[in-house]
Amino acid sequence: MQRSLDKLDPSCNTNNMTLRILIVDDDPHIRDVVRIAAEAAGYETIEASNGQTAVTHIGREAIDLVVLDIGMPQMDGFDCCKQIRATSNVPVLFLTAQDDEVDRVLGFQLGADDFVSKPFSPRELVLRIKAILARGKPEQNMALRHGTLEMDRAGHSCKIEGCELALTATEFAVLSSLMRHPNQVHDRNQLIAQVYGANSTLSGRTMDSHVRNIRHKAAELGCEDIIVTVHGVGIKLGACSR
Structure with missing residues:
Protein backbone atom coordinates (compact mmCIF):
# COMPACT_ATOMS: atom_id res chain seq x y z
CA MET A 1 0.00 0.00 0.00
CA GLY A 136 -4.64 9.39 27.87
CA LYS A 137 -1.38 8.21 29.45
CA PRO A 138 -1.48 5.87 32.43
CA GLU A 139 -1.04 7.61 35.78
CA GLN A 140 0.71 6.49 38.88
CA ASN A 141 -1.39 5.20 41.79
CA MET A 142 -4.22 4.59 40.05
CA ALA A 143 -7.39 2.98 41.23
CA LEU A 144 -10.25 5.17 42.43
CA ARG A 145 -13.68 4.08 43.60
CA HIS A 146 -16.83 6.01 44.52
CA GLY A 147 -20.23 4.36 44.84
CA THR A 148 -20.64 2.03 41.86
CA LEU A 149 -18.00 3.93 39.88
CA GLU A 150 -14.51 2.47 39.50
CA MET A 151 -11.68 4.23 37.69
CA ASP A 152 -8.38 2.55 36.86
CA ARG A 153 -6.10 5.37 35.77
CA ALA A 154 -3.19 3.02 35.05
CA GLY A 155 -5.31 0.96 32.67
CA HIS A 156 -7.25 4.04 31.55
CA SER A 157 -10.59 2.33 32.10
CA CYS A 158 -13.76 3.30 33.90
CA LYS A 159 -16.64 1.06 35.00
CA ILE A 160 -20.03 1.43 36.62
CA GLU A 161 -20.89 -1.72 38.59
CA GLY A 162 -18.58 -3.70 36.32
CA CYS A 163 -19.96 -2.26 33.06
CA GLU A 164 -17.48 -0.34 30.90
CA LEU A 165 -18.07 3.43 30.75
CA ALA A 166 -16.56 4.40 27.39
CA LEU A 167 -15.00 7.87 27.71
CA THR A 168 -12.84 9.99 25.43
CA ALA A 169 -9.42 11.01 26.77
CA THR A 170 -10.75 14.44 27.76
CA GLU A 171 -13.90 13.05 29.41
CA PHE A 172 -11.68 10.62 31.33
CA ALA A 173 -9.52 13.52 32.51
CA VAL A 174 -12.58 15.50 33.65
CA LEU A 175 -14.02 12.58 35.61
CA SER A 176 -10.60 11.76 37.04
CA SER A 177 -10.32 15.33 38.41
CA LEU A 178 -13.71 14.96 40.11
CA MET A 179 -12.86 11.47 41.41
CA ARG A 180 -9.64 12.64 43.04
CA HIS A 181 -11.63 15.14 45.14
CA PRO A 182 -15.11 13.61 45.44
CA ASN A 183 -16.38 16.03 48.10
CA GLN A 184 -15.07 19.20 46.45
CA VAL A 185 -17.21 21.52 44.32
CA HIS A 186 -15.36 22.57 41.16
CA ASP A 187 -16.22 25.58 39.07
CA ARG A 188 -15.97 25.22 35.30
CA ASN A 189 -12.86 27.39 34.92
CA GLN A 190 -11.10 25.34 37.57
CA LEU A 191 -11.78 22.13 35.66
CA ILE A 192 -10.72 23.66 32.34
CA ALA A 193 -7.39 24.65 33.92
CA GLN A 194 -6.92 21.14 35.33
CA VAL A 195 -7.72 19.41 32.04
CA TYR A 196 -6.45 21.84 29.37
CA GLY A 197 -3.82 23.79 31.31
CA ALA A 198 -3.79 27.06 33.22
CA ASN A 199 -3.38 29.20 30.08
CA SER A 200 -6.41 27.79 28.24
CA THR A 201 -8.81 30.34 26.74
CA LEU A 202 -11.70 27.88 26.38
CA SER A 203 -15.07 28.98 27.74
CA GLY A 204 -17.14 27.30 30.42
CA ARG A 205 -19.48 25.99 27.75
CA THR A 206 -16.70 23.64 26.69
CA MET A 207 -16.76 21.97 30.10
CA ASP A 208 -20.56 21.86 30.03
CA SER A 209 -20.35 19.78 26.85
CA HIS A 210 -17.94 17.26 28.38
CA VAL A 211 -20.03 16.98 31.55
CA ARG A 212 -23.19 16.47 29.48
CA ASN A 213 -21.50 13.66 27.55
CA ILE A 214 -20.32 11.93 30.73
CA ARG A 215 -23.79 12.17 32.28
CA HIS A 216 -25.42 10.77 29.14
CA LYS A 217 -23.04 7.82 28.92
CA ALA A 218 -23.41 7.04 32.64
CA ALA A 219 -27.20 7.28 32.42
CA GLU A 220 -27.16 4.66 29.66
CA LEU A 221 -25.58 2.32 32.25
CA GLY A 222 -28.23 3.17 34.82
CA CYS A 223 -26.27 5.79 36.78
CA GLU A 224 -28.24 9.06 36.83
CA ASP A 225 -26.20 10.88 39.47
CA ILE A 226 -22.56 10.59 38.39
CA ILE A 227 -22.10 14.39 38.39
CA VAL A 228 -24.35 16.80 40.28
CA THR A 229 -24.71 20.58 39.98
CA VAL A 230 -24.34 22.80 43.02
CA HIS A 231 -26.28 25.80 41.78
CA GLY A 232 -24.35 29.03 41.74
CA VAL A 233 -21.10 27.29 42.64
CA GLY A 234 -20.16 24.50 40.22
CA ILE A 235 -20.26 20.72 39.93
CA LYS A 236 -19.08 17.78 42.00
CA LEU A 237 -19.05 14.01 41.89
CA GLY A 238 -22.46 12.58 42.73
CA ALA A 239 -23.33 9.50 44.74
CA CYS A 240 -22.74 7.34 41.63
CA SER A 241 -25.59 5.00 42.48
CA ARG A 242 -27.25 2.57 40.11
Missing part, protein backbone atom coordinates in the same frame (compact mmCIF):
# COMPACT_ATOMS: atom_id res chain seq x y z
CA GLN A 2 1.18 3.55 -0.65
CA ARG A 3 2.49 5.61 2.27
CA SER A 4 1.10 8.98 1.12
CA LEU A 5 -2.39 10.44 1.13
CA ASP A 6 -5.06 7.95 2.06
CA LYS A 7 -3.03 4.75 2.50
CA LEU A 8 -0.37 3.33 4.75
CA ASP A 9 1.96 0.39 4.65
CA PRO A 10 1.97 -0.80 8.28
CA SER A 11 5.37 -2.43 7.75
CA CYS A 12 6.89 1.04 7.50
CA ASN A 13 6.48 1.47 11.26
CA THR A 14 9.68 0.09 12.72
CA ASN A 15 9.02 1.51 16.20
CA ASN A 16 6.04 -0.10 17.87
CA MET A 17 5.96 2.73 20.41
CA THR A 18 5.53 5.46 17.77
CA LEU A 19 2.14 7.11 18.04
CA ARG A 20 0.12 7.38 14.86
CA ILE A 21 -1.76 10.52 13.80
CA LEU A 22 -4.52 10.44 11.17
CA ILE A 23 -4.68 13.79 9.28
CA VAL A 24 -8.04 14.43 7.61
CA ASP A 25 -8.38 17.50 5.35
CA ASP A 26 -9.42 18.01 1.74
CA ASP A 27 -6.67 20.63 1.30
CA PRO A 28 -3.36 18.89 0.44
CA HIS A 29 -1.38 21.94 1.59
CA ILE A 30 -2.91 21.77 5.07
CA ARG A 31 -2.22 18.05 5.21
CA ASP A 32 1.41 18.72 4.29
CA VAL A 33 1.79 21.34 7.03
CA VAL A 34 0.29 19.05 9.68
CA ARG A 35 2.27 16.03 8.46
CA ILE A 36 5.62 17.85 8.50
CA ALA A 37 4.97 19.26 12.00
CA ALA A 38 3.75 15.92 13.40
CA GLU A 39 6.59 13.86 11.92
CA ALA A 40 9.17 16.39 13.12
CA ALA A 41 7.74 15.82 16.62
CA GLY A 42 8.27 12.06 16.25
CA TYR A 43 4.77 10.93 15.28
CA GLU A 44 3.88 8.62 12.44
CA THR A 45 1.18 9.98 10.12
CA ILE A 46 -1.55 8.73 7.83
CA GLU A 47 -3.49 11.10 5.56
CA ALA A 48 -7.08 11.08 4.33
CA SER A 49 -8.58 13.62 1.93
CA ASN A 50 -12.19 13.07 3.02
CA GLY A 51 -14.27 11.94 5.97
CA GLN A 52 -15.32 8.60 4.53
CA THR A 53 -11.73 7.51 3.98
CA ALA A 54 -10.94 8.61 7.53
CA VAL A 55 -13.73 6.42 8.94
CA THR A 56 -12.36 3.47 6.94
CA HIS A 57 -8.90 4.01 8.44
CA ILE A 58 -10.34 4.04 11.97
CA GLY A 59 -11.79 0.61 11.32
CA ARG A 60 -8.57 -0.83 9.89
CA GLU A 61 -5.57 0.90 11.44
CA ALA A 62 -4.29 1.52 14.97
CA ILE A 63 -4.82 5.29 15.30
CA ASP A 64 -3.78 7.27 18.40
CA LEU A 65 -5.25 10.68 17.45
CA VAL A 66 -7.21 12.25 14.59
CA VAL A 67 -6.61 15.79 13.32
CA LEU A 68 -9.93 16.48 11.60
CA ASP A 69 -10.95 19.44 9.42
CA ILE A 70 -14.54 20.63 9.85
CA GLY A 71 -15.19 22.16 6.43
CA MET A 72 -14.88 19.25 4.03
CA PRO A 73 -17.23 18.42 1.12
CA GLN A 74 -19.29 15.20 1.01
CA MET A 75 -18.84 14.36 4.69
CA ASP A 76 -17.89 17.29 6.92
CA GLY A 77 -15.86 16.97 10.10
CA PHE A 78 -18.89 16.85 12.37
CA ASP A 79 -20.49 13.94 10.48
CA CYS A 80 -17.12 12.20 10.36
CA CYS A 81 -16.70 12.64 14.13
CA LYS A 82 -20.18 11.15 14.69
CA GLN A 83 -19.20 8.06 12.72
CA ILE A 84 -15.86 7.77 14.51
CA ARG A 85 -17.55 8.04 17.92
CA ALA A 86 -19.96 5.27 16.98
CA THR A 87 -17.09 2.78 17.14
CA SER A 88 -14.06 4.48 18.75
CA ASN A 89 -12.96 6.79 21.56
CA VAL A 90 -9.78 7.82 19.72
CA PRO A 91 -8.93 11.47 20.55
CA VAL A 92 -10.13 14.01 17.95
CA LEU A 93 -8.63 17.46 17.43
CA PHE A 94 -10.72 19.63 15.10
CA LEU A 95 -9.29 22.14 12.63
CA THR A 96 -11.72 24.99 12.02
CA ALA A 97 -11.56 27.90 9.59
CA GLN A 98 -13.09 30.29 12.10
CA ASP A 99 -13.05 30.77 15.86
CA ASP A 100 -16.77 30.09 16.22
CA GLU A 101 -17.96 29.14 19.71
CA VAL A 102 -21.08 27.47 18.26
CA ASP A 103 -18.84 25.13 16.23
CA ARG A 104 -16.76 24.42 19.31
CA VAL A 105 -19.74 23.62 21.50
CA LEU A 106 -21.19 21.30 18.85
CA GLY A 107 -17.82 19.64 18.36
CA PHE A 108 -17.34 19.03 22.08
CA GLN A 109 -20.88 17.63 22.30
CA LEU A 110 -19.90 15.14 19.60
CA GLY A 111 -16.88 14.07 21.65
CA ALA A 112 -14.05 16.27 20.33
CA ASP A 113 -11.04 16.75 22.58
CA ASP A 114 -9.82 20.15 21.37
CA PHE A 115 -9.91 22.73 18.55
CA VAL A 116 -7.26 24.65 16.61
CA SER A 117 -8.33 27.55 14.40
CA LYS A 118 -6.87 28.15 10.92
CA PRO A 119 -4.45 29.70 10.20
CA PHE A 120 -2.57 27.88 12.94
CA SER A 121 0.97 27.68 14.22
CA PRO A 122 2.43 24.19 13.60
CA ARG A 123 4.16 24.51 16.97
CA GLU A 124 0.86 25.20 18.73
CA LEU A 125 -0.77 22.30 16.90
CA VAL A 126 1.93 19.88 18.10
CA LEU A 127 1.61 21.19 21.67
CA ARG A 128 -2.16 20.60 21.55
CA ILE A 129 -1.60 17.08 20.20
CA LYS A 130 0.89 16.32 22.99
CA ALA A 131 -1.50 17.69 25.62
CA ILE A 132 -4.37 15.51 24.38
CA LEU A 133 -2.23 12.38 24.23
CA ALA A 134 -0.86 13.11 27.71
CA ARG A 135 -4.42 12.95 29.10
Whole structure:
Protein backbone atom coordinates (compact mmCIF):
# COMPACT_ATOMS: atom_id res chain seq x y z
CA MET A 1 0.00 0.00 0.00
CA GLN A 2 1.18 3.55 -0.65
CA ARG A 3 2.49 5.61 2.27
CA SER A 4 1.10 8.98 1.12
CA LEU A 5 -2.39 10.44 1.13
CA ASP A 6 -5.06 7.95 2.06
CA LYS A 7 -3.03 4.75 2.50
CA LEU A 8 -0.37 3.33 4.75
CA ASP A 9 1.96 0.39 4.65
CA PRO A 10 1.97 -0.80 8.28
CA SER A 11 5.37 -2.43 7.75
CA CYS A 12 6.89 1.04 7.50
CA ASN A 13 6.48 1.47 11.26
CA THR A 14 9.68 0.09 12.72
CA ASN A 15 9.02 1.51 16.20
CA ASN A 16 6.04 -0.10 17.87
CA MET A 17 5.96 2.73 20.41
CA THR A 18 5.53 5.46 17.77
CA LEU A 19 2.14 7.11 18.04
CA ARG A 20 0.12 7.38 14.86
CA ILE A 21 -1.76 10.52 13.80
CA LEU A 22 -4.52 10.44 11.17
CA ILE A 23 -4.68 13.79 9.28
CA VAL A 24 -8.04 14.43 7.61
CA ASP A 25 -8.38 17.50 5.35
CA ASP A 26 -9.42 18.01 1.74
CA ASP A 27 -6.67 20.63 1.30
CA PRO A 28 -3.36 18.89 0.44
CA HIS A 29 -1.38 21.94 1.59
CA ILE A 30 -2.91 21.77 5.07
CA ARG A 31 -2.22 18.05 5.21
CA ASP A 32 1.41 18.72 4.29
CA VAL A 33 1.79 21.34 7.03
CA VAL A 34 0.29 19.05 9.68
CA ARG A 35 2.27 16.03 8.46
CA ILE A 36 5.62 17.85 8.50
CA ALA A 37 4.97 19.26 12.00
CA ALA A 38 3.75 15.92 13.40
CA GLU A 39 6.59 13.86 11.92
CA ALA A 40 9.17 16.39 13.12
CA ALA A 41 7.74 15.82 16.62
CA GLY A 42 8.27 12.06 16.25
CA TYR A 43 4.77 10.93 15.28
CA GLU A 44 3.88 8.62 12.44
CA THR A 45 1.18 9.98 10.12
CA ILE A 46 -1.55 8.73 7.83
CA GLU A 47 -3.49 11.10 5.56
CA ALA A 48 -7.08 11.08 4.33
CA SER A 49 -8.58 13.62 1.93
CA ASN A 50 -12.19 13.07 3.02
CA GLY A 51 -14.27 11.94 5.97
CA GLN A 52 -15.32 8.60 4.53
CA THR A 53 -11.73 7.51 3.98
CA ALA A 54 -10.94 8.61 7.53
CA VAL A 55 -13.73 6.42 8.94
CA THR A 56 -12.36 3.47 6.94
CA HIS A 57 -8.90 4.01 8.44
CA ILE A 58 -10.34 4.04 11.97
CA GLY A 59 -11.79 0.61 11.32
CA ARG A 60 -8.57 -0.83 9.89
CA GLU A 61 -5.57 0.90 11.44
CA ALA A 62 -4.29 1.52 14.97
CA ILE A 63 -4.82 5.29 15.30
CA ASP A 64 -3.78 7.27 18.40
CA LEU A 65 -5.25 10.68 17.45
CA VAL A 66 -7.21 12.25 14.59
CA VAL A 67 -6.61 15.79 13.32
CA LEU A 68 -9.93 16.48 11.60
CA ASP A 69 -10.95 19.44 9.42
CA ILE A 70 -14.54 20.63 9.85
CA GLY A 71 -15.19 22.16 6.43
CA MET A 72 -14.88 19.25 4.03
CA PRO A 73 -17.23 18.42 1.12
CA GLN A 74 -19.29 15.20 1.01
CA MET A 75 -18.84 14.36 4.69
CA ASP A 76 -17.89 17.29 6.92
CA GLY A 77 -15.86 16.97 10.10
CA PHE A 78 -18.89 16.85 12.37
CA ASP A 79 -20.49 13.94 10.48
CA CYS A 80 -17.12 12.20 10.36
CA CYS A 81 -16.70 12.64 14.13
CA LYS A 82 -20.18 11.15 14.69
CA GLN A 83 -19.20 8.06 12.72
CA ILE A 84 -15.86 7.77 14.51
CA ARG A 85 -17.55 8.04 17.92
CA ALA A 86 -19.96 5.27 16.98
CA THR A 87 -17.09 2.78 17.14
CA SER A 88 -14.06 4.48 18.75
CA ASN A 89 -12.96 6.79 21.56
CA VAL A 90 -9.78 7.82 19.72
CA PRO A 91 -8.93 11.47 20.55
CA VAL A 92 -10.13 14.01 17.95
CA LEU A 93 -8.63 17.46 17.43
CA PHE A 94 -10.72 19.63 15.10
CA LEU A 95 -9.29 22.14 12.63
CA THR A 96 -11.72 24.99 12.02
CA ALA A 97 -11.56 27.90 9.59
CA GLN A 98 -13.09 30.29 12.10
CA ASP A 99 -13.05 30.77 15.86
CA ASP A 100 -16.77 30.09 16.22
CA GLU A 101 -17.96 29.14 19.71
CA VAL A 102 -21.08 27.47 18.26
CA ASP A 103 -18.84 25.13 16.23
CA ARG A 104 -16.76 24.42 19.31
CA VAL A 105 -19.74 23.62 21.50
CA LEU A 106 -21.19 21.30 18.85
CA GLY A 107 -17.82 19.64 18.36
CA PHE A 108 -17.34 19.03 22.08
CA GLN A 109 -20.88 17.63 22.30
CA LEU A 110 -19.90 15.14 19.60
CA GLY A 111 -16.88 14.07 21.65
CA ALA A 112 -14.05 16.27 20.33
CA ASP A 113 -11.04 16.75 22.58
CA ASP A 114 -9.82 20.15 21.37
CA PHE A 115 -9.91 22.73 18.55
CA VAL A 116 -7.26 24.65 16.61
CA SER A 117 -8.33 27.55 14.40
CA LYS A 118 -6.87 28.15 10.92
CA PRO A 119 -4.45 29.70 10.20
CA PHE A 120 -2.57 27.88 12.94
CA SER A 121 0.97 27.68 14.22
CA PRO A 122 2.43 24.19 13.60
CA ARG A 123 4.16 24.51 16.97
CA GLU A 124 0.86 25.20 18.73
CA LEU A 125 -0.77 22.30 16.90
CA VAL A 126 1.93 19.88 18.10
CA LEU A 127 1.61 21.19 21.67
CA ARG A 128 -2.16 20.60 21.55
CA ILE A 129 -1.60 17.08 20.20
CA LYS A 130 0.89 16.32 22.99
CA ALA A 131 -1.50 17.69 25.62
CA ILE A 132 -4.37 15.51 24.38
CA LEU A 133 -2.23 12.38 24.23
CA ALA A 134 -0.86 13.11 27.71
CA ARG A 135 -4.42 12.95 29.10
CA GLY A 136 -4.64 9.39 27.87
CA LYS A 137 -1.38 8.21 29.45
CA PRO A 138 -1.48 5.87 32.43
CA GLU A 139 -1.04 7.61 35.78
CA GLN A 140 0.71 6.49 38.88
CA ASN A 141 -1.39 5.20 41.79
CA MET A 142 -4.22 4.59 40.05
CA ALA A 143 -7.39 2.98 41.23
CA LEU A 144 -10.25 5.17 42.43
CA ARG A 145 -13.68 4.08 43.60
CA HIS A 146 -16.83 6.01 44.52
CA GLY A 147 -20.23 4.36 44.84
CA THR A 148 -20.64 2.03 41.86
CA LEU A 149 -18.00 3.93 39.88
CA GLU A 150 -14.51 2.47 39.50
CA MET A 151 -11.68 4.23 37.69
CA ASP A 152 -8.38 2.55 36.86
CA ARG A 153 -6.10 5.37 35.77
CA ALA A 154 -3.19 3.02 35.05
CA GLY A 155 -5.31 0.96 32.67
CA HIS A 156 -7.25 4.04 31.55
CA SER A 157 -10.59 2.33 32.10
CA CYS A 158 -13.76 3.30 33.90
CA LYS A 159 -16.64 1.06 35.00
CA ILE A 160 -20.03 1.43 36.62
CA GLU A 161 -20.89 -1.72 38.59
CA GLY A 162 -18.58 -3.70 36.32
CA CYS A 163 -19.96 -2.26 33.06
CA GLU A 164 -17.48 -0.34 30.90
CA LEU A 165 -18.07 3.43 30.75
CA ALA A 166 -16.56 4.40 27.39
CA LEU A 167 -15.00 7.87 27.71
CA THR A 168 -12.84 9.99 25.43
CA ALA A 169 -9.42 11.01 26.77
CA THR A 170 -10.75 14.44 27.76
CA GLU A 171 -13.90 13.05 29.41
CA PHE A 172 -11.68 10.62 31.33
CA ALA A 173 -9.52 13.52 32.51
CA VAL A 174 -12.58 15.50 33.65
CA LEU A 175 -14.02 12.58 35.61
CA SER A 176 -10.60 11.76 37.04
CA SER A 177 -10.32 15.33 38.41
CA LEU A 178 -13.71 14.96 40.11
CA MET A 179 -12.86 11.47 41.41
CA ARG A 180 -9.64 12.64 43.04
CA HIS A 181 -11.63 15.14 45.14
CA PRO A 182 -15.11 13.61 45.44
CA ASN A 183 -16.38 16.03 48.10
CA GLN A 184 -15.07 19.20 46.45
CA VAL A 185 -17.21 21.52 44.32
CA HIS A 186 -15.36 22.57 41.16
CA ASP A 187 -16.22 25.58 39.07
CA ARG A 188 -15.97 25.22 35.30
CA ASN A 189 -12.86 27.39 34.92
CA GLN A 190 -11.10 25.34 37.57
CA LEU A 191 -11.78 22.13 35.66
CA ILE A 192 -10.72 23.66 32.34
CA ALA A 193 -7.39 24.65 33.92
CA GLN A 194 -6.92 21.14 35.33
CA VAL A 195 -7.72 19.41 32.04
CA TYR A 196 -6.45 21.84 29.37
CA GLY A 197 -3.82 23.79 31.31
CA ALA A 198 -3.79 27.06 33.22
CA ASN A 199 -3.38 29.20 30.08
CA SER A 200 -6.41 27.79 28.24
CA THR A 201 -8.81 30.34 26.74
CA LEU A 202 -11.70 27.88 26.38
CA SER A 203 -15.07 28.98 27.74
CA GLY A 204 -17.14 27.30 30.42
CA ARG A 205 -19.48 25.99 27.75
CA THR A 206 -16.70 23.64 26.69
CA MET A 207 -16.76 21.97 30.10
CA ASP A 208 -20.56 21.86 30.03
CA SER A 209 -20.35 19.78 26.85
CA HIS A 210 -17.94 17.26 28.38
CA VAL A 211 -20.03 16.98 31.55
CA ARG A 212 -23.19 16.47 29.48
CA ASN A 213 -21.50 13.66 27.55
CA ILE A 214 -20.32 11.93 30.73
CA ARG A 215 -23.79 12.17 32.28
CA HIS A 216 -25.42 10.77 29.14
CA LYS A 217 -23.04 7.82 28.92
CA ALA A 218 -23.41 7.04 32.64
CA ALA A 219 -27.20 7.28 32.42
CA GLU A 220 -27.16 4.66 29.66
CA LEU A 221 -25.58 2.32 32.25
CA GLY A 222 -28.23 3.17 34.82
CA CYS A 223 -26.27 5.79 36.78
CA GLU A 224 -28.24 9.06 36.83
CA ASP A 225 -26.20 10.88 39.47
CA ILE A 226 -22.56 10.59 38.39
CA ILE A 227 -22.10 14.39 38.39
CA VAL A 228 -24.35 16.80 40.28
CA THR A 229 -24.71 20.58 39.98
CA VAL A 230 -24.34 22.80 43.02
CA HIS A 231 -26.28 25.80 41.78
CA GLY A 232 -24.35 29.03 41.74
CA VAL A 233 -21.10 27.29 42.64
CA GLY A 234 -20.16 24.50 40.22
CA ILE A 235 -20.26 20.72 39.93
CA LYS A 236 -19.08 17.78 42.00
CA LEU A 237 -19.05 14.01 41.89
CA GLY A 238 -22.46 12.58 42.73
CA ALA A 239 -23.33 9.50 44.74
CA CYS A 240 -22.74 7.34 41.63
CA SER A 241 -25.59 5.00 42.48
CA ARG A 242 -27.25 2.57 40.11
